[in-house]
Amino acid sequence: MAGPVRINIPSTIVTGAGAFDEAAPHAARSGMKHVLVVSDPYLVEQGLPDRLVDQCGQTGIEARVYGDVTPDPTDVNVEEGLALFREEGCDGVIAVGGGSSIDAGKGIAVMATNDGPLSEFAGYHRIPRPGVPLYAIPTTAGTGSEMTRVTVLTDTERNVKMMMLDAHLLPTAAFVDYTLTLSMPRPLTANVGVDTLTHGIEAYVSRKSGTMTDALALSCVDLVGRHLVRAWMHPDDHGARKGMMEAASLGGMAFANSSVCLVHGMSRPLGAVFHLPHGLSNSVLLPAVTQFSLPGAPDRYAVLARKLGWAGEEDDTPRACALLVDGLRKLNETVEIPTLRDCGISMEALTGALDKMAVDALESGSPQNNPRVPTAEEIKTLYLEAY
Numbered sequence: 576m577a578g579p580v581r582i583n584i585p586s587t588i589v590t591g592a593g594a595f596d597e598a599a600p601h602a603a604r605s606g607m608k609h610v611l612v613v614s615d616p617y618l619v620e621q622g623l624p625d626r627l628v629d630q631c632g633q634t635g636i637e638a639r640v641y642g643d644v645t646p647d648p649t650d651v652n653v654e655e656g657l658a659l660f661r662e663e664g665c666d667g668v669i670a671v672g673g674g675s676s677i678d679a680g681k682g683i684a685v686m687a688t689n690d691g692p693l694s695e696f697a698g699y700h701r702i703p704r705p706g707v708p709l710y711a712i713p714t715t716a717g718t719g720s721e722m723t724r725v726t727v728l729t730d731t732e733r734n735v736k737m738m739m740l741d742a743h744l745l746p747t748a749a750f751v752d753y754t755l756t757l758s759m760p761r762p763l764t765a766n767v768g769v770d771t772l773t774h775g776i777e778a779y780v781s782r783k784s785g786t787m788t789d790a791l792a793l794s795c796v797d798l799v800g801r802h803l804v805r806a807w808m809h810p811d812d813h814g815a816r817k818g819m820m821e822a823a824s825l826g827g828m829a830f831a832n833s834s835v836c837l838v839h840g841m842s843r844p845l846g847a848v849f850h851l852p853h854g855l856s857n858s859v860l861l862p863a864v865t866q867f868s869l870p871g872a873p874d875r876y877a878v879l880a881r882k883l884g885w886a887g888e889e890d891d892t893p894r895a896c897a898l899l900v901d902g903l904r905k906l907n908e909t910v911e912i913p914t915l916r917d918c919g920i921s922m923e924a925l926t927g928a929l930d931k932m933a934v935d936a937l938e939s940g941s942p943q944n945n946p947r948v949p950t951a952e953e954i955k956t957l958y959l960e961a962y
């Protein structure tokens with residue numbers, strides 16, 4: 576028997592329309608006096624962080640905005656935010672935005688209480704002390720970062736994406752308000768939606784999966800099957816947006832306590848080399864990597880095909896597996912996920928990067944959780960198949 580399983584999730588989760596408005600009162604009740612709001616330039620322009628600052632003011636909390644988080648957030652974002660946090664004498668962080676803002680907020684919250692360069696904390700369970708209280712308000716559906724003890728921050732000196740997993744990175748509270756996602760344009764809905772699906776699938780087939788994470792992962796996949804295409808087709812459909820937001824949070828809870836596998840292992844190097852959004856680099860790999868992985872856990876993949884509504888009870892395992900791969904390809908087409916070629920990546924550029932990407936993928940540790948563990952050569956072939 577494997578050893579005991581540890582599950583970490585935020586101690587307070589508020590979901591549904593209006594959850595956003597609960598953050599400031601909750602902060603006040605928890606004793607926060609001076610908050611740093613972390614967000615990105617687009618959302619600042621839309622006025623969302625300022626809305627939160629106003630609500631904080633109404634509950635007697637002072638708030639300042641650090642609004643310069645970049646996509647694929649960096650150590651520089653963390654340093655800038657931390658400088659403002661200290662200058663203002665803040666005692667808590669509220670991150671509002673997509674995975675980038677939330678991940679930057681996590682970095683700031685732990686660097687406020689820990690010494691040493693951020694790069695020392697890369698890897699698993701390496702952060703000595705808890706950070707300051709951190710609330711997460713996601714605006715994409717999504718990375719699930721609001722539920723996870725994970726952050727991905729780029730080390731700008733070495734140009735590598737540092738993955739950190741530590742319970743000290745877990746938000747204290749998550750306010751999950753699907754109405755914030757109604758403004759997502761179609762390409763963003765598609766990218767982050769397939770990222771969510773990948774979290775559910777990988778958490779379920781992972782070698783680290785367990786009874787509790789299975790329940791979360793299957794709920795995630797079920798919701799994506801029912802709501803992703805509708806949310807993409809009808810951006811203002813509240814039911815579909817709500818379903819995808821819940822799927823994103825459930826997917827985050829699932830993968831952070833099980834693990835991601837080969838798709839994420841291969842997508843990080845691909846995104847780093849070719850500067851692709853996280854969700855997009857997962858989406859282009861998902862069908863080919865699933866096809867490769869089927870022999871490692873055919874019954875589990877068959878369950879996923881049925882959850883997605885792409886196979887019925889009458890379909891046996893081999894047929895359900897085939898329908899799953901077929902369905903993933905069709906889903907990418909339906910929500911207009913571009914191919915690597917459409918993204919302007921040439922075959923020469925891809926071939927030239929294969930060796931480094933395969934090494935980086937294996938070094939991340941994620942492929943080792945996959946139901947079928949690939950060699951470096953097999954990883955290279957999979958990149959080419961996804962082209």
Ligand SMILES: NC(=O)c1ccc[n+]([C@@H]2O[C@H](COP(=O)([O-])OP(=O)(O)OC[C@H]3O[C@@H](n4cnc5c(N)ncnc54)[C@H](O)[C@@H]3O)[C@@H](O)[C@H]2O)c1
Binds near residue numbers: 724760
């Ligand atoms: N920590 C984790 O557990 C975890 C999991 C998966 C991914 N990630 C990380 O998350 C990051 C990606 O996050 P993301 O995909 O949410 O995108 P993002 O945060 O990078 O945002 C992408 C763009 O969408 C805009 N945007 C955000 N919400 C919007 C809305 N409601 N309407 C319109 N535009 C909106 C942003 O302003 C930004 O320009 C990557 O850095 C990835 O590594 C983290």
Ligand SMILES: [Fe+2]
Binds near residue numbers: 718774839857
């Ligand atoms: Fe992801």
